[in-house]
Amino acid sequence: MSTASHSSHASAFGQLVTGPPGAGKSTYCHGMYQFLTALGRPVSVINLDPAVSNPPYPCAVSITSLITLDDVMEEYGLGPNGAMLYCIEYLEANFDWLVEQLDALLEPQGGSGYIVIDTPGQAELWTNHDSLKRIVNRLLKLDYRLAAVHLTDAHAITDAAKYISAVLLALRAMLQLEMPHINVFSKIDTIGGFGDLPFNLDYYTEVQDLSYLVRQLEEVPRAKRFAKLNAAMAELIEEFSLVGFETLAVEDKASMMHLVRLIDKVTGYVFMPGGTTEENLHALFSSASGTIPGGYADISDVQERWGEGREAFDKAEEERWEREWAMRKQAESMAGGVEGAAGVAGQDDDNLEHMA
Ligand SMILES: Nc1nc2c(ncn2[C@@H]2O[C@H](COP(=O)(O)OP(=O)(O)O)[C@@H](O)[C@H]2O)c(=O)[nH]1
Numbered sequence: 001m002s003t004a005s006h007s008s009h010a011s012a013f014g015q016l017v018t019g020p021p022g023a024g025k026s027t028y029c030h031g032m033y034q035f036l037t038a039l040g041r042p043v044s045v046i047n048l049d050p051a052v053s054n055p056p057y058p059c060a061v062s063i064t065s066l067i068t069l070d071d072v073m074e075e076y077g078l079g080p081n082g083a084m085l086y087c088i089e090y091l092e093a094n095f096d097w098l099v100e101q102l103d104a105l106l107e108p109q110g111g112s113g114y115i116v117i118d119t120p121g122q123a124e125l126w127t128n129h130d131s132l133k134r135i136v137n138r139l140l141k142l143d144y145r146l147a148a149v150h151l152t153d154a155h156a157i158t159d160a161a162k163y164i165s166a167v168l169l170a171l172r173a174m175l176q177l178e179m180p181h182i183n184v185f186s187k188i189d190t191i192g193g194f195g196d197l198p199f200n201l202d203y204y205t206e207v208q209d210l211s212y213l214v215r216q217l218e219e220v221p222r223a224k225r226f227a228k229l230n231a232a233m234a235e236l237i238e239e240f241s242l243v244g245f246e247t248l249a250v251e252d253k254a255s256m257m258h259l260v261r262l263i264d265k266v267t268g269y270v271f272m273p274g275g276t277t278e279e280n281l282h283a284l285f286s287s288a289s290g291t292i293p294g295g296y297a298d299i300s301d302v303q304e305r306w307g308e309g310r311e312a313f314d315k316a317e318e319e320r321w322e323r324e325w326a327m328r329k330q331a332e333s334m335a336g337g338v339e340g341a342a343g344v345a346g347q348d349d350d351n352l353e354h355m356a
């Protein structure tokens with residue numbers, strides 16, 4: 001199935017996590033690691049940020065073993081932006097190193113596995129610089145089934161100009177990376193503190209008629225000068241009609257489950273092509289298909305959950321998830337202890353406790 005000789009994996013799936021600095025990418029990677037481990041899906045997190053030697057999550061492969069931002073800045077007298085681009089170009093030139101690391105990672109799992117890739121926040125990497133895109137393309141060619149998960153701080157919805165520029169950036173990332181793509185408003189748990197917004201949350205997540213925002217911007221003195229530009233950008237976004245947002249609060253299990261479910265759908269995780277029966281059984285158990293407690297069918301639920309209804313939701317959710325974890329544990333033990341599926345038993349318990 002693989003197109004290159006040096007890739008020995010059977011089926012590899014995963015996520016490429018992108019977004020501006022501070023959007024919550026590394027926190028999300030850590031949360032995803034804990035969440036998937038608790039669900040019984042073995043997962044490895046890959047750090048591609050050369051500025052971070054000690055990421056907050058257990059890191060399986062790190063670009064810093066190959067090259068670090070500090071070394072490049074010192075050796076070539078570059079600023080942090082230039083040095084960052086240099087590091088990613090260096091990684092591209094050493095793509096074989098990355099593949100060897102990934103192969104070594106997947107080999108003990110029979111050549112299949114799930115990876116979550118953390119990236120630096122430099123917008124160039126997913127707007128106009130081609131190295132990251134080429135690296136990902138080569139992974140896709142090696143049959144890594146990846147989806148881009150593009151995070152944007154939900155705070156962007158508090159300001160019309162910020163919102164339009166965040167949507168433009170998300171659109172640019174989609175067009176640049178050319179892969180299955182999911183946009184996410186991160187830190188959605190903070191919306192309760194945003195005060196009264198002119199529109200409901202679904203207006204922002206569905207990227208509905210932007211002319212309302214453009215009109216709003218026309219009232220802002222500092223934005224008046226850019227009225228035509230804003231209108232043109234809004235029109236561009238609407239013409240593409242590609243952008244919509246999911247929502248995420250890393251600590252909220254229902255919100256994580258909703259995303260896992262969506263990502264599994266776009267990468268085809270549940271099917272495990274060429275997988276063994278054991279692998280498929282495992283994929284089925286740890287996949288996000290089936291009924292999910294607290295799954296937000298409607299975006300207005302998300303707004304209520306993080307607004308006035310927060311306390312009541314917290315309590316009900318806790319009870320629902322206690323039942324869900326118990327059910328999953330029971331299902332997995334009935335599956336006859338699929339080797340490796342639940343990870344090390346003790347570790348799994350820790351994760352369940354942590355997530356609970
Ligand atoms: N309230 C809240 N804060 C978050 C969430 N995710 C991340 N953060 C915070 O956002 C900040 C930036 O997160 P980080 O993961 O380092 O962002 P990165 O630069 O995109 O990797 C940190 O202070 C995190 O604690 C979330 O879901 N909710």
Ligand SMILES: [Mg+2]
Pocket residue numbers: 025026027049119
């Ligand atoms: Mg980070």
